[in-house]
Amino acid sequence: MLFRVRSVPVRAHWTLLLVLPYLAAIFAVRFPVVAKMSGARPEDLVLPPLAWGLLVAVGLFASVLFHELAHVAVARRAGGRVREIVLMLLGGVSLIEHMPRRPRLEAMMAAAGPLSSLVLGAVLLLVRGITPAGVADLNMGLFYLGQLNLALGLFNLVPAFPLDGGRVLRALLAGALGAARATRIAAGVGTALAVALGLFAVLNGDLLLLLIALFLVTGAQAEAKAERARELLSQVRVSDVMMTHPPTIRASAPMDSALGLMRTAARLDLVVVRDDDTPLGVLLAADVADFPPETRRLVLVGELGDRLAARAVVVSAQASAQDALDEASRASAPYLLAVDRDPQGRSVLVGFLGRGEVENALALRTLEMRRPTSWGAPISPRRA
Ligand SMILES: [Zn+2]
Structure with missing residues (x-):
């Protein structure tokens, strides 16, 4: 456990602990390129490359936490109890109990995360727009943090179970088809998209993307299995x-x-x-x-x-x-x-x-x- 936010324990998953140093290193090593991409001239920046790497890594961590807290806020309002938050590379997992299983509520809860990431990203980029160009460090920080949040929001909206988009898809299907069939379909779509992403990653030699694809496949399969168990167990008595x-x-x-x-x-x-x-x-x-x-x-x-x-x-x-x-x-x-x-x-x-x-x-x-x-x-x- 890292710390608590309003009495909810927050933990970090190893995928996040893996990617933070990776991101920090990329930023530090390819600093001139990275700086130019944001429109800043490297010689205008006061902070050294290593400090930037660290800052961006912490920024990603904070963005993922913000995203997860949005889910948690909706869940709590609906009467759910949050056991813990696990922060991962692509967002996180909030373990929530007592949550009423109503499709509309599940859709709202799932959508809250990516939407808040998109809003935060847009706000950061807007603030950057009105920041004087002379303040190069602040400018670049806002640029990358804004981009990061937009990417987090967009990626999580992809309807690949167990991403938030997949949960929204499942909730929308559940209204018409029932939870069990909706989960099977959403998990199928999620697996197919993840396999396609994995193929793309292999063809491009992108190790991080391959890791994400594998993670999505296992997640989709695990959710499908849990829902199958739930379906079977609700048909039998103790x-x-x-x-x-x-x-x-x-x-x-x-x-x-x-x-x-x-x-x-x-x-x-x-x-x-x-x-x-x-x-x-x-x-x-x-x-x-x-x-x-x-x-x-x-x-x-x-x-x-x-x-x-x-x-x-x-x-x-x-x-x-x-x-x-x-x-x-x-x-x-x-x-x-x-x-x-x-x-x-x-x-x-x-x-x-x-x-x-x-x-x-x-x-x-x-x-x-x-x-x-x-x-x-x-x-x-x-x-x-
Ligand atoms: Zn999320």
Whole structure:
């Protein structure tokens, strides 16, 4: 983490850390050419080339941050909560939670970044227009910062998912086609554009451009995969994907009995239940390790109460799997404990869901949905 802006942590991605020194070096090494491009005569400039390289690098960083804060401002106004901002070469990623999934809002949020970059770029160039030509350093600074922001705005408007333009495209399509199909189409367009950009980069021997193309392809594929998972999980209930009969330990059991249970179950996590079978939370092997071996039989598992409970969210086994996972992510809890009513009306534990279970369930669902491709397939997969 670098610093916080209005309580939001800001981090820098390695692509940005890579390009800043690169940009600074290019500026410093090719200084006379760079200065002439802005219309300044190198001999009029007071600042040395290295200082210029540094200034432009910091300028890019600040421009990307400004762009990202525009996204964040719209998200916050709509009720979203920003977990962190990661600054990257082409803009950034703001991790936003609680954001209502409404296409119009998503389009507005995505468009806010590039539009603010374009406006800032235009303002900087306008200010340069009224700056006396004699102030060469200020003139050149405004020129490059203005160009940088215009480029950032225009580039991000390209409808290649996961760029902002691709998000706007997806949101516009989502209104008519639904989120899943809209994402597939936007990711397809993004991949195609990125491949074309990659080919162009190879033909021109442009390494930086190739890096950007690769970055776009992986981004588009990752978004498509996440949306596919979301689609699959919203079609099933927690009970369809949970592990039934999970390994459990009673809250009244001594801590030293946990390791044996973990060994038998071949897991490092156990569900903790109270004596009436209602779930309390999840115990990890690391919790046991916090106690010296000779004290473990003197401590009861339930004494760790809050710590165990904070790791898990209790949900109904009948709830939609996607809704339940959203709830867990809001609570920053890695586990879901599924409950159902027993004849006495108590909510007793019936299942368990960790990251591994979700991934297994997704893999199985994907296999089930794949139809045999050849006509003569001797065995067709059974469909649930
Ligand atoms: Zn953006």
